[in-house]
Amino acid sequence: MSAGFRRRQRINTFMFFLTGVFTFIALSTLFFILGYIAYHGISSLSWDFVTKLPKPVGETGGGIANAIVGSLKIVGLASLIGIPVGVLGAVYLAEFGGNRIGFLIRYAADVINGVPSIVIGIFAYALVVLPMKQFSALSGGVALSIIMIPLVIRTTEEFLRLVPGSIREAALALGLPQWKVILRVVLPTAARGILTGAILSVSRIAGETAPLLFTAFGNRYWDDGLLHPIAALPLTIFTYAISPYDDWHKQAWAAALILILIVLIGNILARLLMKQPSPQSH
Amino acid sequence: MYNNQNTSLALALAALFLMAPFFSAGAETTLNGAGATFPYPIYSKWFDEYNKIHPDIKINYQSIGSGGGIKQFTAKTVDFGATDGPMSDKEIFAVDGKPVHIPTVLGAVVPTFNVPGVANLVFDGNILAGIFLGTIKSWDDPAIKGLNPEAALPPSPITVVHRADGSGTTYCFTDYLSAVSPEWKKTVGTGKAVNWPVGLGGKGNEGVAGLVKQTSGAIGYVELIYAKSNNLAYGAVKNRAGKAVLASVEAVSAAAASAKIPADFRVSIVNASGDTSYPISTFTWLLVYEKNSGKTGAVLKEFLVWMLEDGQKLAPNLGYAPLPANVNDMVKARIQSIK
Amino acid sequence: MKKIISSPAAPLPVPLRMRRLRERAGDRLFRLFVMGFGGSVIVLAGAIFWQLIKTSHLAWQKFGLPFIWTSVWDPVNDVYGALPFIYGTVVSSAIALAIAVPLGLGSALFLAEMAPKRLSSALTFLIELLAAIPSVILGLMGIFILVPAVKAAEPFLIKTLGFLPFFRGTPYGVGMLTAGLILSIMILPYITTISRDVILSVPRSLKEGALALGATHWETVRLVILPFSRSAIFGAIFLALGRALGETMAVTMVIGNTPKISLSLLDPAYTMSAVLANEFAEATSDLHVHSLISIALILFCMTIVVNGLARLLIYQVNLKGAKQ
Numbered sequence: 001m002s003a004g005f006r007r008r009q010r011i012n013t014f015m016f017f018l019t020g021v022f023t024f025i026a027l028s029t030l031f032f033i034l035g036y037i038a039y040h041g042i043s044s045l046s047w048d049f050v051t052k053l054p055k056p057v058g059e060t061g062g063g064i065a066n067a068i069v070g071s072l073k074i075v076g077l078a079s080l081i082g083i084p085v086g087v088l089g090a091v092y093l094a095e096f097g098g099n100r101i102g103f104l105i106r107y108a109a110d111v112i113n114g115v116p117s118i119v120i121g122i123f124a125y126a127l128v129v130l131p132m133k134q135f136s137a138l139s140g141g142v143a144l145s146i147i148m149i150p151l152v153i154r155t156t157e158e159f160l161r162l163v164p165g166s167i168r169e170a171a172l173a174l175g176l177p178q179w180k181v182i183l184r185v186v187l188p189t190a191a192r193g194i195l196t197g198a199i200l201s202v203s204r205i206a207g208e209t210a211p212l213l214f215t216a217f218g219n220r221y222w223d224d225g226l227l228h229p230i231a232a233l234p235l236t237i238f239t240y241a242i243s244p245y246d247d248w249h250k251q252a253w254a255a256a257l258i259l260i261l262i263v264l265i266g267n268i269l270a271r272l273l274m275k276q277p278s279p280q281s282h
Numbered sequence: 283m284y285n286n287q288n289t290s291l292a293l294a295l296a297a298l299f300l301m302a303p304f305f306s307a308g309a310e311t312t313l314n315g316a317g318a319t320f321p322y323p324i325y326s327k328w329f330d331e332y333n334k335i336h337p338d339i340k341i342n343y344q345s346i347g348s349g350g351g352i353k354q355f356t357a358k359t360v361d362f363g364a365t366d367g368p369m370s371d372k373e374i375f376a377v378d379g380k381p382v383h384i385p386t387v388l389g390a391v392v393p394t395f396n397v398p399g400v401a402n403l404v405f406d407g408n409i410l411a412g413i414f415l416g417t418i419k420s421w422d423d424p425a426i427k428g429l430n431p432e433a434a435l436p437p438s439p440i441t442v443v444h445r446a447d448g449s450g451t452t453y454c455f456t457d458y459l460s461a462v463s464p465e466w467k468k469t470v471g472t473g474k475a476v477n478w479p480v481g482l483g484g485k486g487n488e489g490v491a492g493l494v495k496q497t498s499g500a501i502g503y504v505e506l507i508y509a510k511s512n513n514l515a516y517g518a519v520k521n522r523a524g525k526a527v528l529a530s531v532e533a534v535s536a537a538a539a540s541a542k543i544p545a546d547f548r549v550s551i552v553n554a555s556g557d558t559s560y561p562i563s564t565f566t567w568l569l570v571y572e573k574n575s576g577k578t579g580a581v582l583k584e585f586l587v588w589m590l591e592d593g594q595k596l597a598p599n600l601g602y603a604p605l606p607a608n609v610n611d612m613v614k615a616r617i618q619s620i621k
Numbered sequence: 622m623k624k625i626i627s628s629p630a631a632p633l634p635v636p637l638r639m640r641r642l643r644e645r646a647g648d649r650l651f652r653l654f655v656m657g658f659g660g661s662v663i664v665l666a667g668a669i670f671w672q673l674i675k676t677s678h679l680a681w682q683k684f685g686l687p688f689i690w691t692s693v694w695d696p697v698n699d700v701y702g703a704l705p706f707i708y709g710t711v712v713s714s715a716i717a718l719a720i721a722v723p724l725g726l727g728s729a730l731f732l733a734e735m736a737p738k739r740l741s742s743a744l745t746f747l748i749e750l751l752a753a754i755p756s757v758i759l760g761l762m763g764i765f766i767l768v769p770a771v772k773a774a775e776p777f778l779i780k781t782l783g784f785l786p787f788f789r790g791t792p793y794g795v796g797m798l799t800a801g802l803i804l805s806i807m808i809l810p811y812i813t814t815i816s817r818d819v820i821l822s823v824p825r826s827l828k829e830g831a832l833a834l835g836a837t838h839w840e841t842v843r844l845v846i847l848p849f850s851r852s853a854i855f856g857a858i859f860l861a862l863g864r865a866l867g868e869t870m871a872v873t874m875v876i877g878n879t880p881k882i883s884l885s886l887l888d889p890a891y892t893m894s895a896v897l898a899n900e901f902a903e904a905t906s907d908l909h910v911h912s913l914i915s916i917a918l919i920l921f922c923m924t925i926v927v928n929g930l931a932r933l934l935i936y937q938v939n940l941k942g943a944k945q
Binding site for chain 1: 645647648650651652654655656658659660661662663665666667668669672673676723724725727728730731732734735736742744746747748749750751752753754755756757758759761762766806809810811813814815818819822824837838839840842852853856857859860862863864866867868869870893894897898901902914917920921923924925927928929931932
């Protein structure tokens with residue numbers, strides 16, 4: 001064995017040791033944060049907390065059921081808009097986007113991604129709330145979907161590009177039209193990556209407060225349909241966290257815990273769904 | 283067959299039950315309001331209590347900030363607004379219709395500090411202005427020592443902490459400093475957000491409190507309720523009559539009682555006269571339209587009457603000062619014209 | 622791929638030609654269809670841009686371009702300038718990237734190349750969760766945990782690195798460095814999870830080829846895996862940068878919110894999105910609101926420039942890669 005080889009081996013060991021250390025740092029930060037939220041939140045967690053309406057300060061009990069349902073509604077609405085637009089937009093970018101339009105779309109997506117979420121909120125306010133003279137679940141969903149679209153577009157495009165050209169060519173050679181190849185072969189092959197992008201973007205918007213302040217508005221009661229003010233978990237967390245009362249602070253932590261649990265469960269469910277037919281070839 | 287029908291009926295009922303939150307009954311009235319953060323706890327308490335007495339009336343209040351409240355009120359996206367600082371003439375002019383200021387409760391702002399070994403301090407307007415202007419730099423400054431001969435003040439530097447977010451708390455505090463210090467009025471002035479000469483900016487009451495707690499030698503200002511419910515050390519402030527008063531619900535109501543209240547209730551009560559008045563106090567207001575559409579006016583009026591009677595009794599427990607009797611009577615008379 | 626379809630060598634029999642035409646019409650329709658969705662993003666960006674201009678023109682009329690390099694921010698006298706916020710945003714985001722990129726890429730490599738598959742996907746779940754933590758909660762934790770920790774470490778930094786202008790001043794605990802740290806936590810999931818998936822998607826044949834040629838595992842990473850996934854990793858970094866630029870709630874809790882420019886990373890600072898979030902809800906004067914939106918507009922233009930530069934960079938990198 002030459003000295004050069006041993007040096008290369010040592011570098012190899014050292015670098016992977018370093019990546020292990022980095023992973024450890026990243027994970028311990030995460031566990032610390034999750035643990036801290038769980039520690040503060042778990043004492044206020046109960047069945048009532050997830051099934052009841054909020055009670056005013058000074059009264060024990062009461063929950064955030066309306067905020068949980070509200071968040072699901074708003075995030076669902078945002079996903080309904082954001083994921084199809086994002087994925088189909090990304091299909092354009094990956095398959096036909098080598099031109100000027102593709103360049104502009106990517107550019108625009110990245111620019112929107114850098115806009116502070118409160119500005120998105122102000123935009124959705126001007127777009128939906130002012131014309132309707134009414135705060136609504138719809139406007140909240142629109143605001144969140146605007147944040148979501150660039151995230152979905154960027155991740156989906158990257159994963160579509162990673163689908164090997166050979167797979168496409170094989171399908172095309174069988175005589176399938178291109179659109180069928182994309183829908184039946186390319187998209188399923190990239191599904192895992194697309195899902196990652198979708199989950200990341202759902203996680204991101206689920207915790208957003210600022211864009212909801214002037215759109216979804218918040219509601220202490222149950223809301224009707226999509227055209228009225230609606231409660232949302234981040235709004236509840238925000239309102240409770242900045243209040244002067246210890247009891248509400250605890251509820252804020254518990255609500256944060258629930259938000260994270262919902263995202264975790266959604267995440268796991270999505271992965272399980274993906275597991276069944278595995279089109280992944282390697 | 284019978285059995286089958288039964289099952290489907292049960293299923294339909296279950297579905298209805300599950301969907302109930304999405305399609306609640308249409309007979310009820312829902313009002314939406316938005317604005318100040320400071321009175322959010324008492325407002326939500328009032329609206330919940332009122333809903334218990336009148337189950338068909340739901341009033342939804344969201345704390346999006348006083349400025350937001352005024353903007354939404356002006357844009358008519360809400361049925362009423364709420365603010366910690368009164369609307370300016372220009373803002374009132376921008377409203378289509380006549381806005382009415384309804385004072386609801388009062389609050390106070392207290393100087394909170396973290397000086398090791400010191401639990402009680404007395405401040406006056408000049409000292410507070412000097413500290414927040416950056417001219418008084420050390421805790422053992424003769425001016426502070428002069429008012430607190432007993433306290434073991436260290437020769438350590440003062441770290442100023444102020445609110446970074448626009449807030450009624452800052453408005454009240456700077457309003458007070460402007461009233462007592464010409465120097466402050468000239469160089470900084472009154473506002474919900476100002477150009478601070480010195481110090482760190484914390485976001486929200488908890489941001490300020492957190493920084494003060496963690497910084498030895500720090501001073502900040504927070505709302506009385508916040509200082510009380512979080513056991514923060516806060517100082518007494520010398521009022522106009524020269525008496526050092528520690529902030530309390532009574533001292534705040536006293537300040538309001540001794541102030542001269544104009545007919546439109548847009549008034550600042552900082553540096554009020556009276557021996558027991560706490561000098562850094564303020565009203566908080568609901569904003570309603572003089573003329574409303576549909577049932578809104580009647581519902582609001584009925585609520586306001588309840589608020590001035592039973593509602594006021596709930597305030598002290600939550601740390602808010604109720605309206606003094608003279609102001610309460612004036613407001614009762616004023617709301618009669620709301621339609 | 623388009624070429625493959627549209628190059629029939631010889632005339633086809635009529636029924637087959639009809640089919641081919643129909644397919645081509647289908648393809649064209651499909652292409653237009655997805656272009657519509659992609660194009661909606663351009664429309665959206667344009668609409669946001671227009672909205673920002675519409676609601677900020679008063680500030681530009683009053684202050685003109687000097688708004689960008691003026692450092693006064695005085696809401697009482699209605700005088701505004703954006704420079705300290707621009708500086709704070711740029712520096713805090715740079716700190717965040719400097720921490721999160723090596724950390725995220727390193728853990729992505731570990732998760733993709735070293736960890737057993739089952740463990741790796743479980744850990745990736747968790748890292749994705751980091752993106753879901755509401756920033757107000759992260760901000761509260763920042764105040765109560767990160768700030769004291771940084772404060773405890775700062776005297777040491779001043780003592781050892783104080784010869785640099787970046788580590789001088791009073792150890793407050795709040796400031797640019799703390800803001801960069803909290804931002805790095807928020808952007809870590811983007812870099813880690815996307816990079817991991819990208820690295821996993823590198824064709825096995827490429828990796829095995831390198832290994833078979835005698836490269837060590839690390840050399841395979843450096844010479845094959847990273848170059849192959851470069852553009853996607855850049856994409857992830859820019860997603861992360863976007864988040865860092867726009868993040869507000871958590872940053873404003875720990876940055877000290879002082880609109881002053883100081884070289885030292887220990888001094889309190891302010892960011893563009895923080896001042897927007899802090900003052901927008903309570904701003905009542907028109908000029909104040911318009912000045913805040915002007916800051917949003919500057920941020921918008923900054924992302925246009927930053928992303929433009931990035932595209933140029935990726936383009937050149939890819940070009941070089943293609944030549945090799």
